[in-house]
Amino acid sequence: MTEKLVFPSDEWIEKYVDALNKNARYEDAAKTWEGDFVFQIDADGKTIPEDVRFYLDLWHGKCRSARMAGPEDTAEFVYAGPLSNWKLLFDGKIDPIKGIMARKFKLTGDMGKVMRYTKAALELVATTREIPTKYLDE
């Protein structure tokens, strides 16, 4: 049985970047995308005492670099939400744009730019399903 990796962690990110860079659908949908993201799991005061963040530098259909991030890290976009909503997202119960529209996630950055790459956003999420994942509260 494949070992589950904690989301997010260095190990999870490494696997994810590998999978994303092999995803031809993502590469096609994001071939003109230029922009980096900080993804944030919001602190809930219980399981997650402080915000947990990771960084992806996305460029022309590939991920150029990725790592866990600290509170001081900045990026063109920040996509943030509580762990419960990240689970809904990874389970396909909500899509990344619906997550924003339903205010389950907060996007900081140029929304218009993101709207142009909704297919790429779907592929970013779809790729997570290739990673055996366990969550911070498991």
Added chain:
Amino acid sequence: MAGYRGKILQVNLDAGATMVKSLDENLLRQFIGGAGLATRLLYDMIDSNTDPLGPENPLIFMTGPFTGTAVPTSGKSTFCSRSPKTGLLGYSTVGGHFGADLKFAGYDGIIITGASKKPCYLLVEDSDVEIRDAEHLWGKDTEQVWDVLKKESNHKVAGVARIGIAGENLVKYASIIVDHHRAAGRTGLGAVMGSKKLKAIVVHGSDRKVPVAEEEELRKYTMELNEDSKEDPTFRMYSDLGTAGYTDMASLMYGSFPAGYYTVAEFDTYNLSGTTVKETILVGKTACFRCPIGCGRVVEIPEGKYKMSKFAGPELEVTGTMGSLLLNNNAEAVSYANMMLDLYGIDTISGGNTIAFAYYLFKEGKITAKDLDGISPEWGEIDSALAFIEKIAKREGIGDLMAEGSFQFGEKFGVPELAAQVNGLELPQHDPRGFSGLAAGYATSPRGACHMAADMYNVQMGQPNEAFGIDSVDRFANEADLVARHQDFRCVTNSAVICNFYPVDGDKMTQLLRLVTGWDISVNDVVLTGERIFTLMRLLNLRLGYDTKNEILPELISRPLEGATEGHVPNIDEHLNKWYETRGWDRDSGRPPKNRLRVLSLEDLV
């Protein structure tokens, strides 16, 4: 009577007389204002024998208790009449500042009856009301009329509602253009105005303080709402990109933005979207009264084929009908077409649909260039559409038939079933194959295919409304029960009146109503009021000949498409079963039961 002026201005164009009538507070508590109150007043004035374009059909303009107050987006108000387009209830909600101006002049609404023998316009300056000659305005476009009347009335910022040449020529989907080119576009009320030879209404009010029950509390609450709204993604998107900012998401993500007259699964809207407009031809933004969003665009095209001076830019609907529906992805061309439609005073949805239908039938070989006065439309080009717009406005040649609408156009050529319309009104640019809730929404809407009476795309994208029991799970599921509840909610917002784009739910609406009117009301009272208004609209429509056999979707919408809709087609029959079950109404007759009418205090109307 906080939130209201308590007065309706009545104008009889037959007699050239005006009078003022008091409003009954009990009526206001039951129907609030806007679309609800206007429908209730209309109910007593028309029946199935009323000719929509006859002098006996009244044109009602109605504000709500929010109009002109500190409530955000409270510049909204409603025109209402029997629709010449559908034969059913016609109403159209519009922004600008015209509604607020009327409240400042001391009135909650205007009821116009009869018809003038010659062109006229109505000038309202507080208690001074005058019917003036408009021979010099007849034949002028909506921009020219606006300019002339601002000068003539000596009020640079007067509220001005006017019709263009399409309204004069009784184009069945003529719009009423208000202030900075906001349109009361749907259901052809511009033609009603034209039938009365009423070119414009000009309003200037000097008492800019509309009384509200809890002024300080309202101020604090609206500040809280505005602060919270800044986090709302729809608010942010419309503010930054205009409503056409939704284009990319609708087409790429959800497949709900129709293309190629509802037959093409995927069309690249990159060059059409609000983002492109922002990056290329946008030179400014406009906002309606008390609107913190400012979705209005101002564009300018300094040179080229579609050269135009500063004018209102394209919003989402015209981006669809003059863009993707024609497989045209040129934002400059769409902007130019939008300007023509606004200047002539033509509903961009019905007009654009009818034109796209001509393209489709031509390409399908159902009609020939001979049928179209020698025009041979091709997907992707818009010059044919520009020619059709002019012909429609002037009712010239084939334009005379096209001015009747899609159904009549299809009927003439033996294919009425291919017209994308419901109950006589053409489809907005939100495809039910992308959001299933639009199916029952269109089929049961009081005014035909309408996205504003139940904007289910917002609901099914995840905007919950706990007070009304609305929380969507799946955009492809049968959520017709949510449609019924959302229709009720929209009846409240369209009556109060507040913009659909402002993010409020049932709880917030209840609190706003309390603070503005001083009524001691609960959330349940507001829910019941929404149901009462929707039910009233159905009762009026039944009186006008509404037939449940017409609660169907266009044939083209029943064809599955690949792409983001994933081949989904809502089963309208199943959706209607659920919708009728939720409402507890009879599916065959479409009639609400007597016991429910008693609960809603509507039993006296049948």
